[in-house]
Amino acid sequence: MFFSFLKKRLLVSLSLLLVSTFSFAESKVDAQSVASISKKMQQISLQVTSIKESKVEGLYEVLTNSGIYYVSKNAQYLIYGSIYDIDNNMKNITESSLASLRQNKLKAFSNDMITYKAANEKHVITVFTDTSCAYCQKLHSEIADYNKLGITVRYLAFPRAGLNSSEYNIMTSIWCASDPKSAMDKAMKRQSLDPKQCANTIKEQYELGLFFGVRGTPAIVLEDGSLKPGYLPATKLLQQLEGK
Structure with missing residues (x-):
C-alpha cells in the first residue's frame, strides 16, 4: 500500500x-x-x-x-x-484548491451516477458509497428523508477494499443491472444480486474518489465541491447545504 x-x-x-x-x-x-x-x-x-x-x-x-x-x-x-x-x-487553502477541481471533474461522470432525485429538488449531493459499509446502508435507508427535504442523492462507487475485491464485483453488478436503482436497494439490504458484467466506469469512479481525497465511505461531495466524510442525517446535511 x-x-x-x-x-x-x-x-x-x-x-x-x-x-x-x-x-x-x-x-x-x-x-x-x-x-x-x-x-x-x-x-x-x-x-x-x-x-x-x-x-x-x-x-x-x-x-x-x-x-x-x-x-x-x-x-x-x-x-x-x-x-x-x-x-x-x-x-x-488545500481544500479550496480541491473543491473547484471536484466540481469540474464530477461533470464527466454525470451519466455514470445512480440518482435518487428529489421531487422538489433544491440541492444535489454526490455520495461515494460502498454497499458493505454500515453507514452507507444507513444513509441509503434514509434516502426518502433526503428527498423530502429537496436533496437529490447521486451515487458513485467506491469499493473500499479495492478493485480486486468482492465488493467491486457487487458494485459492477449494480451498475450493470437493467435497473441499477433496484439493484442498489437490494445490495444495501445485503440481499444477493445476480452477477453482471458490462462496460462500466467503476474503476474510474474509484480512482476519482481517491483523487478527491476519499479515504472511507460514505463520502459526500456538496454542490460547492467541498468533501464531507461520513454519514450526516438529512436535517444536518440540509443545514450545511444552506449554510445554517
Whole structure:
C-alpha cells in the first residue's frame, strides 16, 4: 500500500499552519524541478498532473492522481495534509484548491451516477458509497428523508477494499443491472444480486474518489465541491447545504 510505503520511508504526513512569516510565491516552476519531482513521485506510484508554487515558500503544490501533495524544492521531502491560512480565518487553502477541481471533474461522470432525485429538488449531493459499509446502508435507508427535504442523492462507487475485491464485483453488478436503482436497494439490504458484467466506469469512479481525497465511505461531495466524510442525517446535511 502507498501509505505504508510512506511510513517506511519516514515521509512526513501532517497539516501545516500558515503563519504570517511565510511568503507567498507565484513564480513558475523550472523544468528541472518538474522533471525531478515527477520522477520521485513515480517512484511512489503517483502520477503528476501539474506542479506549481504553493502558498508556502520552499514548497511546491503537486496535483496527482491521488490528490494534492506538497513537495520540497529539492524533491526530497513530501507532505500529505492541508495548509491553513491563520490570518484568513483559518481558511483551508488545500481544500479550496480541491473543491473547484471536484466540481469540474464530477461533470464527466454525470451519466455514470445512480440518482435518487428529489421531487422538489433544491440541492444535489454526490455520495461515494460502498454497499458493505454500515453507514452507507444507513444513509441509503434514509434516502426518502433526503428527498423530502429537496436533496437529490447521486451515487458513485467506491469499493473500499479495492478493485480486486468482492465488493467491486457487487458494485459492477449494480451498475450493470437493467435497473441499477433496484439493484442498489437490494445490495444495501445485503440481499444477493445476480452477477453482471458490462462496460462500466467503476474503476474510474474509484480512482476519482481517491483523487478527491476519499479515504472511507460514505463520502459526500456538496454542490460547492467541498468533501464531507461520513454519514450526516438529512436535517444536518440540509443545514450545511444552506449554510445554517
